[in-house]
Amino acid sequence: xxxxxxxxxxxxxxxxxxxxxxxxxxxxxxxxxxxxxxxxxxxxxxxxxxxxxxxxxxxxxxxxxxxxxxxxxxxxxxxxxxxxxxxxxxxxxxxxxxxxxxxxxxxxxxxxxxxxxxxxxxxxxxxxxxxxxxxxxxxxxxxxxxxxxxxxxxxxxxxxxxxxxxxxxxxxxxxxxxxxxxxxxxxxxxxxxxxxxxxxxxxxxxxxxxxxxxxxxxxxxxxxxxx
Amino acid sequence: xxxxxxxxxxxxxxxxxxxxxxxxxxxxxxxxxxxxxxxxxxxxxxxxxxxxxxxxxxxxxxxxxxxxxxxxxxxxxxxxxxxxxxxxxxxxxxxxxxxxxxxxxxxxxxxxxxxxxxxxxxxxxxxxxxxxxxxxxxxxxxxxxxxxxxxxxxxxxxxxxxxxxxxxxxxxxxxxxxxxxxxxxxxxxxxxxxxxxxxxxxxxxxxxxxxxxxxxxxxxxxxxxxxxxxxxxxxxxxxxxxxxxxxxxxxxxxxxxxxxxxxxxxxxxxxxxxxxxxxxxxxxxxxxxxxxxxxxxxxxxxxxxxxxxxxxxxxxxxxxxxxxxxxxxxxxxxxxxxxxxxxxxxxxxxxxxxxxxxxxxxxxxxxxxxxxxxxxxxxxxxxxxxxxxxxxxxxxxxxxxxxxxxxxxx
Numbered sequence: 187x188x189x190x191x192x193x194x195x196x197x198x199x200x201x202x203x204x205x206x207x208x209x210x211x212x213x214x215x216x217x218x219x220x221x222x223x224x225x226x227x228x229x230x231x232x233x234x235x236x237x238x239x240x241x242x243x244x245x246x247x248x249x250x251x252x253x254x255x256x257x258x259x260x261x262x263x264x265x266x267x268x269x270x271x272x273x274x275x276x277x278x279x280x281x282x283x284x285x286x287x288x289x290x291x292x293x294x295x296x297x298x299x300x301x302x303x304x305x306x307x308x309x310x311x312x313x314x315x316x317x318x319x320x321x322x323x324x325x326x327x328x329x330x331x332x333x334x335x336x337x338x339x340x341x342x343x344x345x346x347x348x349x350x351x352x353x354x355x356x357x358x359x360x361x362x363x364x365x366x367x368x369x370x371x372x373x374x375x376x377x378x379x380x381x382x383x384x385x386x387x388x389x390x391x392x393x394x395x396x397x398x399x400x401x402x403x404x405x406x407x408x409x410x411x412x413x
Numbered sequence: 414x415x416x417x418x419x420x421x422x423x424x425x426x427x428x429x430x431x432x433x434x435x436x437x438x439x440x441x442x443x444x445x446x447x448x449x450x451x452x453x454x455x456x457x458x459x460x461x462x463x464x465x466x467x468x469x470x471x472x473x474x475x476x477x478x479x480x481x482x483x484x485x486x487x488x489x490x491x492x493x494x495x496x497x498x499x500x501x502x503x504x505x506x507x508x509x510x511x512x513x514x515x516x517x518x519x520x521x522x523x524x525x526x527x528x529x530x531x532x533x534x535x536x537x538x539x540x541x542x543x544x545x546x547x548x549x550x551x552x553x554x555x556x557x558x559x560x561x562x563x564x565x566x567x568x569x570x571x572x573x574x575x576x577x578x579x580x581x582x583x584x585x586x587x588x589x590x591x592x593x594x595x596x597x598x599x600x601x602x603x604x605x606x607x608x609x610x611x612x613x614x615x616x617x618x619x620x621x622x623x624x625x626x627x628x629x630x631x632x633x634x635x636x637x638x639x640x641x642x643x644x645x646x647x648x649x650x651x652x653x654x655x656x657x658x659x660x661x662x663x664x665x666x667x668x669x670x671x672x673x674x675x676x677x678x679x680x681x682x683x684x685x686x687x688x689x690x691x692x693x694x695x696x697x698x699x700x701x702x703x704x705x706x707x708x709x710x711x712x713x714x715x716x717x718x719x720x721x722x723x724x725x726x727x728x729x730x731x732x733x734x735x736x737x738x739x740x741x742x743x744x745x746x747x748x749x750x751x752x753x754x755x756x757x758x759x760x761x762x763x764x765x766x767x768x769x770x771x772x773x774x775x776x777x778x779x780x781x782x783x784x785x786x787x788x789x790x791x792x793x794x795x796x797x798x799x800x801x802x803x804x805x806x807x808x809x810x811x812x813x814x815x816x817x818x819x820x821x822x823x
Binding site: 237240242243262263266267269270271275277279281283284285286290293294295297298299300340 | 416419420423424426427711712715716717718719720721722814815816
């Protein structure tokens with residue numbers, strides 16, 4: 187069963203007196219458990235597409251279905267609930283809450299996801315990403331790679347259907363970037379969560395099972411890769 | 414809720430300089446509030462005390478006199494005070510018949526150019542209610558048994574007239590039917606009362622004033638000494654039930670039109686003062702909280718992306734502001750209370766000129782009146798400043814769309 191489907195999705199942004207067409211009728215189906223990367227140069231529409239499938243933004247035209255639920259026309263509050271329940275985010279700049287420890291960041295995501303407080307589960311999520319000894323450190327006491335691991339734990343703790351990672355290795359060196367990607371791949375295999383990346387990093391592309399290439403807001407290639 | 418509180422508390426420590434500045438703004442606002450409000454309370458309280466000392470907390474008089482009081486219509490008097498006094502005393506309160514008339518005053522036999530008020534009452538009124546015996550600065554209080562030939566002068570009037578102790582002072586007033594009527598009295602003492610109005614008055618026995626005004630058994634009003642200004646309305650209501658007092662107006666101090674107006678004005682000034690300080694301080698808080706929101710746009714975006722609702726975002730910033738509010742309001746209350754304490758203890762001498770510009774018993778020394786109520790109000794308003802100042806930035810923060818926040822971060 188597809189976890190995500192997009193049908194002729196168009197996204198327009200107003201820019202001064204004119205409009206920018208960021209997506210020009212994108213259609214796509216993603217099966218549950220896929221490890222997929224949207225690749226393309228800057229301005230190709232990768233991030234716009236991720237924002238729409240992550241319920242952070244709405245399509246101007248077209249239909250988006252996430253886990254069987256039609257997303258178009260939902261109110262901001264309903265989108266927020268859907269996002270909290272079904273989508274995990276890993277951001278390029280980690281975006282951890284600086285005043286909370288690693289453990290508190292993960293716990294917060296759990297609670298904002300509508301789940302009861304569960305410290306043991308949050309701790310396990312951090313153990314799973316190799317941060318068992320860094321639970322009580324604040325983000326500024328962690329390296330970039332460690333912060334991104336916390337972000338991954340935060341995204342996965344609520345067991346979302348979909349994990350969206352926008353350029354997850356952009357702020358990491360190659361060693362840390364590879365480690366983080368291997369971790370996400372492992373979690374994808376173990377838990378069956380669907381991962382969607384946006385990237386132009388070959389390191390990412392070398393680890394995914396499917397690469398969707400975008401150019402000027404359109405899909406120009408959709409390749410499945412056997413690993 | 415626990416997460417939000419934790420975040421709000423820790424956020425206050427993120428930029429300590431800004432937090433300290435905001436807290437200082439609130440501290441200043443709260444300090445000004447507590448000083449201003451206790452000062453106003455002191456002014457009104459002092460006025461009430463002086464009214465109680467000069468005219469009783471409750472008074473009984475003819476309604477026709479009250480209607481034109483500023484003209485001293487002596488013919489609208491209480492012709493027989495005995496039944497009135499008895500009714501009041503039967504109710505358990507002290508009653509003091511009073512006659513107050515406008516007179517010219519001079520030392521010796523020449524008709525004077527100086528105008529003043531002459532108050533006639535029995536000795537206990539001057540002694541127990543006005544406490545004039547404690548405010549004698551020259552000479553002595555009335556000699557027992559010789560009150561009818563003696564007079565006291567307030568220090569302002571004494572200075573104007575130039576009367577010396579032991580000298581005869583001539584008062585020229587009028588009877589209740591309008592005839593010119595003189596009395597003389599030997600000046601035995603000069604009074605320095607706490608209010609300027611009392612210092613512009615002369616004091617003589619009720620018997621002499623009855624003679625002057627030709628009201629042999631009566632008085633203009635009967636002052637009721639309650640002992641607690643706050644109970645004045647309740648006592649007035651009780652006295653109105655007495656059949657002997659039915660023909661008269663029984664009036665609590667706060668029901669006198671002039672003082673009711675002053676009370677309303679004080680309430681208005683209270684509100685304007687508090688409102689202005691809260692508004693200006695809230696503007697300062699608003700400025701710093703807006704900076705915080707701007708700096709944390711992407712963070713709010715992340716929280717919204719993770720599922721935080723708008724109300725929670727507002728709560729986050731308002732609680733943060735309230736924490737800063739407590740940090741500012743607490744020392745503000747302490748500082749304001751210390752200043753108010755000294756203003757209450759020592760007061761500020763305003764001199765006769767300022768307080769003698771109005772025909773009310775305003776104290777010559779302005780004192781604050783620090784109370785628990787003012788302290789709590791000031792603290793609560795200190796927190797309101799913080800909450801008010803944070804509200805607009807918080808609503809702005811709550812309106813941040815996650816996608817815009819992410820875009821702004823890139």
